[in-house]
Amino acid sequence: MNNNCVFCKIIKQEIPADIVYEDDDVLAFLDIRAQAPVHILLVPKVHIEKVSDLNENVSYIVSKLVLAANKIARDKGLNEDGYRLVFNCGENAGQEVLHLHLHLLGGRKFTWPPG
Ligand code: 5GP
Ligand code: ZN
Numbered sequence: 001m002n003n004n005c006v007f008c009k010i011i012k013q014e015i016p017a018d019i020v021y022e023d024d025d026v027l028a029f030l031d032i033r034a035q036a037p038v039h040i041l042l043v044p045k046v047h048i049e050k051v052s053d054l055n056e057n058v059s060y061i062v063s064k065l066v067l068a069a070n071k072i073a074r075d076k077g078l079n080e081d082g083y084r085l086v087f088n089c090g091e092n093a094g095q096e097v098l099h100l101h102l103h104l105l106g107g108r109k110f111t112w113p114p115g
Contacts, residue, residue, distance in 0.1 A: 037107025
């Protein structure tokens with residue numbers, strides 16, 4: 001846990017969020033500035049800054065995040081039309097919050113390549 005981290009504060013329930021999923025390792029909540037009809041952030045409950053900080057000991061976190069995202073996507077009926085999962089890592093990718101998070105985006109079409 002990091003006292004200055006907004007996502008740690010959400011995990012500790014010090015600031016509110018619209019939580020849509022929780023298990024022992026993962027919390028998922030609505031993004032405050034949704035970029036799509038469905039825009040959910042999935043975070044590990046431990047404070048890891050970025051996807052590039054993962055190592056063998058904590059690589060299970062990635063599969064937990066992806067499996068939780070898939071479950072939420074199924075529950076929200078996104079499976080047929082598809083959805084996008086995104087990790088922004090570091091400055092060039094536009095990572096704003098330095099607590100690892102997986103974006104689940106759905107409910108509209110997305111362009112590729114990204115801007
Ligand atoms: P990043 O650009 O770091 O990949 O994405 C961070 C995301 O966190 C952004 O989409 C932003 O809207 C979202 N965000 C930032 N602060 C908060 C907050 O306090 N609550 C929630 N629910 N989302 C936040
Ligand atoms: Zn944190």
